[in-house]
Amino acid sequence: xxxxxxxxxxxxxxxxxxxxxxxxxxxxxxxxxxxxxxxxxxxxxxxxxxxxxxxxxxxxxxxxxxxxxxxxxxxxxxxxxxxxxxx
Numbered sequence: 415x416x417x418x419x420x421x422x423x424x425x426x427x428x429x430x431x432x433x434x435x436x437x438x439x440x441x442x443x444x445x446x447x448x449x450x451x452x453x454x455x456x457x458x459x460x461x462x463x464x465x466x467x468x469x470x471x472x473x474x475x476x477x478x479x480x481x482x483x484x485x486x487x488x489x490x491x492x493x494x495x496x497x498x499x500x501x
Contacts, residue, residue, distance in 0.1 A: 450498040460489050460496075467498050 426434040452463065460478065465471035480497040481489055488494055 449500050452496045452498050454490060454492055454494045454496055456492050458490060458492075463496070463498070 422438040424436045425439055427437045428434055450467070452467075461471040461474040464474040464477055468476060476499050477496060478486065478489060480499045483489060489496065
């Protein structure tokens, strides 16, 4: 299984006790091409939509990347038009 942070560069972040802690560098996402706009219905969840449209519920973040929002909860708000990326 792959994740959205696979292959992400790591930084060594200094801690107060003199040790360092690995941390991923900020991830820059590019909005993918989409071919479907889906109106969110009552009870929809992004992971379930990913399972139905992309064949894998763990790819929910493909839908999140296609729909940048200041508030991620908007992705599941009834009536929100969601762009669904090409599978």
